[in-house]
Amino acid sequence: MKHLNEETIRKESIYSGRIIDLSVHDVKLPNGKESKREVVYHPGAVAVIAFTKEGKLILVKQFRKPLEKVIAEIPAGKLEKGEDPLECAKRELEEETGEIAENWVSLGSFYTSPGFADECIHLFLAEGLSEGIAGTDEDEFVEKMEVTLDEALTMVEQQEIHDAKTVFAVQYWQLKNKMK
């Protein structure tokens, strides 16, 4: 599929931040013309679908500056440089919820916004939970909650659950139940 490729002719670095970098690429299009592509570079992240012994899904409420509101998401966090996604998932689950899981299953990965960003989320299923030590990042404030599938579906409807990884997780749960 090389005929769809867009080759970078020039790349200007606009911003190099704490979490993201921004560059603007001048690209040569498949038809020979030029265009610009704005690209946000992100270290990647993990997200965890974790069910309690009672079969409830663990969510964390968190204020999200880009949305200027609190939403409920599955536990998640950014990869440290060079960090293994599974190790990151274990760390983030314990930090954000105080839970340790016995069994971990990789559910694959996905890019969140391939049009403008390279963020890739690695998704895991965590089973067999027991109590660890909660303690968030020093500048991260989250509130743990546990919900039934019906509660989760209502939260999706009311946009309290409103981000890609978490609506995916709720749909995963629906599908899992149907496949029993």
Add this chain to the structure above:
Amino acid sequence: MKHLNEETIRKESIYSGRIIDLSVHDVKLPNGKESKREVVYHPGAVAVIAFTKEGKLILVKQFRKPLEKVIAEIPAGKLEKGEDPLECAKRELEEETGEIAENWVSLGSFYTSPGFADECIHLFLAEGLSEGIAGTDEDEFVEKMEVTLDEALTMVEQQEIHDAKTVFAVQYWQLKNKMK
């Protein structure tokens, strides 16, 4: 949930581009300390789950500069300023695939990367397809394809389908089949 809020004290505009803007907020955290939040502003987007008369899912292959590779996605596109999401979905489906749909159903919306961006994708189901006029944006090069559910699941496994909205769409299709 006001106790989780992060108030912006200062906001610095870093970049104002063709598609995205970038700002850095100095925020006051719930514990009174200060931190920085890097925020990408995006106009929002639509995505369309469209099935052919033969029951295949329509995908478009597209080179994505942030990933430096071609992936297959459900038809999608950015909202023009003030554009109604449904109108945008109709426009994008026809532009990218040459298809017009008789019935449109809103499947809700989700934020793709609430940690650093405000991009919201409005998802639609398009049914009753007929031929319209294909013709992409002048700097957009896509290749249409139609896949069965088994083919789509293999593409997810092989990371040819590798973005949030499209893995969500494939899972939606699985769930829909199970609910029949």
